[in-house]
Amino acid sequence: MNRRIFVLIAAVLLSSHAVFSQTKWVNAVESAKKAGMCLYWDPLAQSGVLEKNGHQISFRAGDGFVLRDYKTIVTEDAPKVENGTLLATESFMRSADSFFQTESDESPYRIGAILIDPGHGGKDPGAMATHTIDGKKRTIREKDVNLSVGLKLYDYLKKSYPDKKILMTRNTDVFISLAQRTEIANSVKLAENEAILYVSVHVNSNFDESASGYEVWYLSPGYRRQVIDSKTTDDKSLSTILNSMMEEEYTTESILIAKFILEGIGAQVGNLSKARGIKAEEWFVVRNTKMPSVLIETGFLSNKKEAALLLDDKYLQKLSFGIYNGLQAFVTHFERSRGFTGIK
Template sequence: MFINKTVSSRFFKKSAFAVLAIMCAALPLYAGTQTAALSESTPVTAAAPDGKKLSSSALMSFPEIAKQTNSVLYWDALAGNGIFEKNGRFLSFSAHNSFVMLDCLEITPCSLPIKQGGTYYASRDFFDTVKNIFDTLPPEVHFRIGAILIDPGHGGQDPGAVADYTVNGKKQTLREKDVVLFTAKDLYNRLKEKYPDKKIMLTRSTDVFLTLNQRTDIANTVKLAEHEAILYVSLHANSAFYTKAKGFEVWYLSPGYRRTLIKSTGSDKDKDVRPILNSMMEEEFTTESILIAKYIQNGIKAQVGHLTTDRGLKEEEWFVVRNANMPSVLVELGFVTNEEEAMLLFDKDYLRKLSVGIYNGLTAFVTHFEESRGFTGGR
């Protein structure tokens, strides 16, 4: 998903935010309810650090700085610490330090805030420093979902789960490969219409056989632009010796499974850094896969929960989810071996409802992912 320099920018930015979150745990969002002196520039005269007098025009309140820089102010008056946030970037400052710090990484010297009558103010130098930092920042990076790959299981000489039933006096065979292909194609059409700017793909669109390796190779070789991600959704139908078993379930890769996502370049420095980045990426993929699974589970339940059983989320080391180097889930649409559910799986309208449920789950995840700029763990 995010390899090399992309993975660095994403995960190190996330780590920086974690530090900021600790710093700001007690910082209330300024909402104009604090002292009136903070609502606008206040004409006062105070002593500058060098002992000279500063005129009223040389002092500004922090809310006024936020207003003029189009940023959001988080301010803890008791501790004298604050943060200006703009376009996902965080500029932290303190009344006790003569510098500002961008995203917990870059420090820029500036004048010390000035306290007057119990309220802190900043000099024009402080304002100029904040404004200059925000004005010279490169355009914000937005991570987006660039591709969604739908993988209908089995096909060709591999029918998957099979069961024979008598429907309206005629013998009919319910085949997993047919159920998942119809559902996958319907899902494909819905996603294609929703996201004309994304790559929406099927591993197969006809009744052909693909090996498991071929399926994951397709997923792992999709070309993505920088800062783009791909999602992998494998569709299957279930079977069991216990014919009363019924319902849908969504699987994701066991969090404890270890795999190599970032290949080594052979350098000594890489040997130290790569395991850390690989572990961070694994954790990110796990988080995203669980979120996708939960969204899909909710989506299907909303559509057909009154007709069948929600068997919940499950984890397993299925071949396709452990070998697809991206967030991936496997959806079991129902049991072909349960006669009541089989009658539903014969019904094209029911399969469309399953498709709508998966579609709603995927679009909910895409919205969450892209609006949070790729920080799926939440803020």
């Protein structure tokens, strides 16, 4: 999200706090529950988030500091894992409870822009297939379906969010390189505490003509990217840690967007097509955008039945409205929680 400013603040605060350690540890899950806090823990990434009253404390197991509201680093022992149990010091839990009682006078995080990227275009048609539908030979081109869905989605979002920037990488049949697409995304100007979402629209194809269904992809957690300005601080180790924490936040948000979109499409298209799930991949346009981003595969044009649906404007309206509903659900969740997007 647009939280670059927290790096400068964090660097100053990190150097100004004395390091101390508490030795009395308690069960973090039980303590958080008793205190009315929501604890979100990712055992694979060994990272977690505590949330209450619109505030968040993010941490990585075993670190000597935690990050409050994605902008302020406080030096204290973060929770740790011991014998499969997440433990926290009593001091950490008291400090967290005190922090959650404070009122913030800052503007809450909000979605300031949504960028729709209809894949391919111009000289690049994307996948293509020809089928005999209703007695006529019909050729379906991926770039056309992508643009149709993108334009419909744009209209839905524009009407619903007149106060946000609703943008498209292309709104006509023109060629735009992958590098240009990500450059457009990363150059969008945002106000402080604003975020941008990147939604790439594509159509699938497979040698197996029976393959069908829609799916949503996000960036694989195994891929590492630079999402903050490395020149912001001279402390390379601090920069690496902060970049990792922000990157994990982007991944969490992308997964949540994918989940909402998948559910949104399913509610609209019903049994006309099937959900193939949420998947991870290192697509170029996803791995090079410094923001939460997803790539939607709306169906398989290599499948005759699904190709007929993708040529049907009424079906594409349902599909687009499903994507819109998914994005709307995420925006509502994000803004009501002041930018907190954890997943249990």
